[in-house]
Amino acid sequence: MKAILINPYPYYARGVEGIVYPPLGLIYLASVAKNRNLGDMRVLDANIMKLENKGVIAQILDYNPDIIGISSNIVTHRSALELAKLIRLNGMKQLLLVGGPYPVLFPDKYLEYCDIIVNGEGEETFCDILEACRYKKEIFSLKGILYKKDNSIFHNKNREFMDNLDDIPFPDYTLLKPSIDYYSKRARIIKNIMAPVMTSRGCPYQCTYCNKSVFGSTFRCRTPENILMEIEWLHKNFKVDQIDILDDNFNLIPERAEKLLDKIIDTDLNIAISCHNGLRADKISDSFAEKLKKSGVFKVGLGIETADFKLMQTIKKNLDLNKVKDAITALRKQRITVHGYFIFGLPGDTPSSMKRTIEFAKDVNPHFCNFATCIPFPGTEVYNIVRKEGTFLEDVDNGVSSGFFDGKVFFEINGTKAKDVSYYCKKAYKDFYFNAEKILDIAFTIKNFRELKWVLSTSLSLVKNMLFSLGKKQS
Helix, strand or coil, X not given: CEEEEEECCCCCCECCCCCXXXXXXXXXXXXXXXXXXXXXXXXXXXXXXXXXXXHHHHHHHHHCCCEEEEECCCCCHHHHHHHHHHHHHCCCCCEEEEECHHHHHCHHHHCXXXXXXXXCCCHHHHHHXXXXXXXCCCCCCCCCEEXXXXXXXXXXXXXXXXXXXXXXXXXXXXXXXXXXXXXXXXXXXCCCCEEEECCEECCCCCCCCCCCCCCCCCCEECCHHHHHHHHHHHHHHHCXXXXXXXXXXXXXXXXXXXXXXXXXXXXXXXXXXXXXXXXXXXXXXXXXXXXXXXXXXXXXXXEEECCCHHHHHHCCCCCCHHHHHHHHHHHHHCCCXXXXXXXXXXXXXXXXXXXXXXXXXXXXXXXXXXXXXXCCCCCCHHHHHHHHHCEECCCHHHCCCECCCCCXXXXXXXXXXXXXXXXXXXXXXXXXXXXXXXXXXXXXXXXXXXXXXXXHXXXXXXXXXXXXXXXXXXX
């Protein structure tokens, strides 16, 4: 058995210039299958390689797999569908799988070309499919899949989430094309080679703008001992000296996070750590910030979203805004670079609440801020609210061609117009960044020439995209 799993390249997309990580979900699938001796696995990240679908077809033909898998999300949706269609047009008869939130939400679009949609957490389902193919067993009775038969779409029983994440083998980057070191140029890195690490899955919070269809709402975590083993394994086998923690909720249980930090501190690996997201600001104490620093953390990202108390309740994030400034102060005291993330245009946002958010961002003063416009992901409460009460300015059911860094406004609702959201998003960047004090503040976060290049290129791309998008006439 041979299988190739593909992360497609959205060649049409704007505003996706942020950090690009290896497709960890696909690598986990391939690693679990390899660990169970279910065949030869390959993961092709066409996105990082900027390899369009004709080039992907050439890669598939060269590898000649028995099974082809494609990952799809809101930005890669169009490219994933085009690839599936192209595979069939080239006469390929292999079993064609697709996974991700979008195919489950819009199965009719994908099952025109694909045989099976993998639903939710995919490791066990993927392995069951491989075993069924190897031993010529029935595939379409498996848990966790959708398929089409006699013009009807069948949604099989959902597969249970895995309880013991320590049982999952570490992601094997020998299965990935390109190599792991290729990604370092698309990340803020102070060492040489970066790799992502997920220490938990699932999020118990009910934020209205978030789709949790893959990992669910139940928080499941790996043991600190298992995580440390992975870090040491990455360092030994792939020369990784920086890890980026990609959890949704790394410090949901602060005692657990601190135990891991203590174990890292006790080693002599000298690993640099970035917590790009996943830290709750209201769970960061002075002592926790100190342990972050001692363990090698040089950057954290805090999802703040809004400074309007009423809107904070509406979006169900329930972040204690009074603790945000204390958290940023504690992190700054440890000389940890802080990124603050805000969203404009959420249902319930108004010009006055957006003004408050801008003033709040300036007051709490993280080193960097990203002011994004709300993308109404299908499958979220925000999407359903807009469908019921607002007006879509773009058909997000067919994917989007803009990422978080583009500034496009996707809907209007409750009297808040697209032009207002665009105006305040642009104003936020101008007010926060365009002063000598902030430029100097950012300059002191730069630790080497590589970081300087990253900061400059990211800033230029962001400004270019914002000016392009916000300068356009909104509906």
